[in-house]
Amino acid sequence: xxxxxxxxxxxxxxxxxxxxxxxxxxxxxxxxxxxxxxxxxxxxxxxxxxxxxxxxxxxxxxxxxxxxxxxxxxxxxxxxxxxxxxxxxxxxxxxxxxxxxxxxxxxxxxxxxxxxxxxxxxxxxxxxxxxxxxxxxxxxxxxxxxxxxxxxxxxxx
Amino acid sequence: xxxxxxxxxxxxxxxxxxxxxxxxxxxxxxxxxxxxxxxxxxxxxxxxxxxxxxxxxxxxxxxxxxxxxxxxxxxxxxxxxxxxxxxxxxxxxxxxxxxxxxxxxxxxxxxxxxxxxxxxxxxxxxxxxxxxxxxxxxxxxxxxxxxxxxxxxxxxx
DNA sequence: TCTGAAACGATTGAACA
DNA sequence: TGTTCAATCGTTTCAGA
Numbered sequence: 001x002x003x004x005x006x007x008x009x010x011x012x013x014x015x016x017x018x019x020x021x022x023x024x025x026x027x028x029x030x031x032x033x034x035x036x037x038x039x040x041x042x043x044x045x046x047x048x049x050x051x052x053x054x055x056x057x058x059x060x061x062x063x064x065x066x067x068x069x070x071x072x073x074x075x076x077x078x079x080x081x082x083x084x085x086x087x088x089x090x091x092x093x094x095x096x097x098x099x100x101x102x103x104x105x106x107x108x109x110x111x112x113x114x115x116x117x118x119x120x121x122x123x124x125x126x127x128x129x130x131x132x133x134x135x136x137x138x139x140x141x142x143x144x145x146x147x148x149x150x151x152x153x154x155x156x157x
Numbered sequence: 158x159x160x161x162x163x164x165x166x167x168x169x170x171x172x173x174x175x176x177x178x179x180x181x182x183x184x185x186x187x188x189x190x191x192x193x194x195x196x197x198x199x200x201x202x203x204x205x206x207x208x209x210x211x212x213x214x215x216x217x218x219x220x221x222x223x224x225x226x227x228x229x230x231x232x233x234x235x236x237x238x239x240x241x242x243x244x245x246x247x248x249x250x251x252x253x254x255x256x257x258x259x260x261x262x263x264x265x266x267x268x269x270x271x272x273x274x275x276x277x278x279x280x281x282x283x284x285x286x287x288x289x290x291x292x293x294x295x296x297x298x299x300x301x302x303x304x305x306x307x308x309x310x311x312x313x314x
Numbered sequence: 315t316c317t318g319a320a321a322c323g324a325t326t327g328a329a330c331a
Numbered sequence: 332t333g334t335t336c337a338a339t340c341g342t343t344t345c346a347g348a
Contacts, residue, residue: 022212025325035335036324036325038334050217052217054177055215057212058209058210064309096306102299105296137260140258147254150253151250181342192316194344199315
C-alpha cells in the first residue's frame with residue numbers, strides 16, 4: 001500500500017491528535033515550535049494524502065448500556081461470497097469491526113450488544129440469517145483491559 | 158456497570174461527535190436547535206459522568222507503514238497471573254487492544270506491525286517472552302473491511 | 315436546563331520569504 | 332515549507348430566566 005513521507009513534526013502532530021482529537025492547533029503549534037498556520041497546512045496535507053481518515057469521540061459502551069462485547073469468527077461455505085457477506089454484516093449496526101483473516105475463519109467481527117439476549121438474537125436472527133455461513137465461534141470479551149491507537153513512534157525515528 | 162440518563166439531544170450530540178470529534182459545538186448547536194452554551198454544558202456533563210472517554214484522530218495504519226494487522230489469542234498456564242500479563246502486554250506498543258475473553262483463550266490482543274518479520278519478532282521476542290503463557294494463536298487480518306463506532310441509536314428511542 | 319452577551323482564543327486564507 | 336496578518340468563527344464563562 002502506498003506510503004507518504006512523514007517527518008518528525010508530522011509525527012508529533014499525529015501523536016497529539018491521536019490522544020486528543022480536539023487539541024487546539026495553536027497548542028500543538030506551541031509544542032512544535034512552529035506557527036498555527038503551518039500546523040494547519042500540515043494537517044490539511046495529511047488529511048488530503050489519506051493518512052488521516054477522520055476523528056472520533058470515544059464513548060464508554062457500558063455507560064450507554066452496551067454491556068456485552070464479543071468477537072465472532074465466521075467461516076464461509078464458499079469464499080466467493082466474501083464481499084457480499086461483508087455488505088450484509090455492515091448492515092448490522094451492532095458490528096463495529098470486520099476483518100478478512102487467515103486461518104480457521106474467513107471473517108472476524110467485533111460487536112457490542114446490550115446484554116446476552118441481545119447478542120443471541122443478533123447472532124441467530126441477523127448474522128446466521130446471512131446465506132453461506134458455515135460455522136461461527138463467539139468469543140465474549142469479559143472486559144477490555146485497554147484500547148488505544150497505534151504508537152506512531154514505533155516507526156523510523 | 159453504572160448507567161447515566163441520556164436524552165435524545167445527548168444522543169444526537171454523541172452521534173455527531175462519534176463520526177467527527179472536531180465538529181464545532183456551534184454547528185452541533187444549530188443542528189440540535191439549542192444554543193452553543195447548552196451544548197457545551199451537556200458535553201461537559203457527559204465528560205464528567207464518564208460517558209465520554211476522550212477523542213482520537215483516526216489514522217490509516219498502512220499509510221504510516223504498518224502493513225500487518227493481527228489478532229492473537231493467548232492462553233495462560235495459570236489464570237492467577239492475568240493482571241500481571243496485561244501489564245506486560247501494555248508495555249508492547251504494537252498492541253492496541255487487549256481483552257479478557259471466555260473460551261479457548263484467556264486474553265485476546267490486536268496489534269499492528271510494519272511487516273511479517275516485525276510481527277514475528279514482536280510475537281517471539283516480546284509476547285512469548287512473558288512468563289506464564291501456555292499457547293497462542295495468531296490470526297492475521299488480511300484487510301479491515303470496516304471499522305466504526307457504536308451506533309448510539311441502537312438504544313432506547 | 316436553557317439563553318444571550320462578552321471576552322478570549324482558534325481557524326483559515328492571502329500575500330510573501 | 333514556512334511566516335505574519337487580519338477577518339471570521341468558535342469556545343467558554345457568567346448572570347439571569
